[in-house]
Amino acid sequence: MCPNGGGEPKGKVADEINASFGSFAKFKEEFSNVAIGHFGSGWAWLVKDTASGKLKVYQTHDAGCPLTEPTLKPLLACDV
Known part of the structure; x- marks a missing residue:
């Protein structure tokens, strides 16, 4: 979180997300749902x-x- 933060992850995080979910967009959709x-x-x-x-x-x-x-190793949490 920073003033110009955001966007899609890069590097190893992006590679892991793409390998597990197919794309960052699909990850965001699943996580949001x-x-x-x-x-x-x-x-x-x-x-x-x-x-x-x-x-x-x-x-x-x-x-x-x-x-x-x-x-399971937690990496990101969203309080709902």
């Missing part, structure tokens, strides 16, 4: 699944956190 579609309080997460090596969109309810799952 999970966040918007969540009923009640909770979180939308971008996580790295260390078992598959892929990035995934994950949701938790209330104060849930993907740290309780041994193969």
Whole structure:
């Protein structure tokens, strides 16, 4: 977050997103749909699944956190 921030990620992050979701646009769509579609309080997460090596969109309810799952590493969180 900075005055001229934004845009699409570059480098390894972009490569990982494209490999896991097909494109940054598809990632944004999936992440947004999970966040918007969540009923009640909770979180939308971008996580790295260390078992598959892929990035995934994950949701938790209330104060849930993907740290309780041994193969998930949280990378981005959105409070919903």
